[in-house]
Amino acid sequence: MPGQIDQMRKGTTTVAILKLLADSAEPLHGYEMIQRLEARSEGYFSFKEGLIYPTLHRLEKEDLLGSKWLGKPGTRRRKVYWVTDKGRRRLEAELRQWERFRNGMSLLLGQDEAVP
Amino acid sequence: MRSSEQADINDLLLRIQRDLNLEAETEHDVLEEIRVHLEEQVVAAQRQGLGPEQALALAAARFGIEDVAAELQDAHAGWGAADGIAAAALPVICALVLRWLVFAPDGTAVDWQEMLSRPVFWVFSLVALLLPLIRFPRWRYALVSWAVFWILSVVFVALPALRW
Numbered sequence: 001m002p003g004q005i006d007q008m009r010k011g012t013t014t015v016a017i018l019k020l021l022a023d024s025a026e027p028l029h030g031y032e033m034i035q036r037l038e039a040r041s042e043g044y045f046s047f048k049e050g051l052i053y054p055t056l057h058r059l060e061k062e063d064l065l066g067s068k069w070l071g072k073p074g075t076r077r078r079k080v081y082w083v084t085d086k087g088r089r090r091l092e093a094e095l096r097q098w099e100r101f102r103n104g105m106s107l108l109l110g111q112d113e114a115v116p
Numbered sequence: 117m118r119s120s121e122q123a124d125i126n127d128l129l130l131r132i133q134r135d136l137n138l139e140a141e142t143e144h145d146v147l148e149e150i151r152v153h154l155e156e157q158v159v160a161a162q163r164q165g166l167g168p169e170q171a172l173a174l175a176a177a178r179f180g181i182e183d184v185a186a187e188l189q190d191a192h193a194g195w196g197a198a199d200g201i202a203a204a205a206l207p208v209i210c211a212l213v214l215r216w217l218v219f220a221p222d223g224t225a226v227d228w229q230e231m232l233s234r235p236v237f238w239v240f241s242l243v244a245l246l247l248p249l250i251r252f253p254r255w256r257y258a259l260v261s262w263a264v265f266w267i268l269s270v271v272f273v274a275l276p277a278l279r280w
């Protein structure tokens with residue numbers, strides 16, 4: 001069972017990152033994102049922190065995220081990310097899909113929380 | 117952050133780097149990003165009262181040092197089927213086009229000195245380098261493709277009457 005939950009978390013990392021960055025007023029770096037994801041999910045969303053970087057780099061390659069380095073070479077530099085317009089469109093699509101999935105699961109499990 | 121802690125973080129980065137095989141610039145950027153993350157983690161753990169060694173061990177465990185290299189390699193170096201076909205086909209196609217340009221249709225070779233005096237020879241040689249440089253994610257692959265192109269072209273020049 002923990003394995004299944006880990007898989008679910010892994011599968012939702014993309015949408016969680018896109019949503020986090022879309023809601024943020026400023027670009028964020030990886031460590032900051034981890035902190036905020038854990039805080040938002042009250043500690044439930046916790047995974048190997050390093051695995052956020054391959055996900056960020058994949059999203060960047062797909063033009064769903066933009067990035068830039070802050071700070072001058074030779075000093076402590078940080079790479080920060082933001083959501084592109086394409087990323088926002090993907091997020092909307094993912095959220096709609098998530099909503100349908102949640103409703104379907106609620107109906108399947110006999111819960112009365114399905115949103116029309 | 118103390119220099120001994122910096123050295124310990126360098127060791128962690130080396131462990132990741134061992135399993136990476138990316139372009140130098142990409143690899144440098146990736147490791148720099150991870151370095152900042154680990155430094156932040158160590159400082160945060162120390163603020164919570166952990167000693168330097170414990171803080172570093174916690175940072176390494178939470179980061180997942182053992183798993184991250186493979187995932188990063190996968191994210192950066194993944195080639196699709198189209199890239200693989202292009203990598204194999206480009207040098208062959210370029211060499212055949214060059215052969216068509218510098219050999220008479222009856223298979224008679226143009227004198228090599230005349231060949232070097234033709235602008236099309238130089239233009240095409242440049243195109244055969246630029247195409248893979250633009251197409252491939254790593255410049256090393258482009259150079260290999262260019263080398264294969266030249267090997268085939270030299271074979272065509274050395275053996276003008278060769279029938280495949």
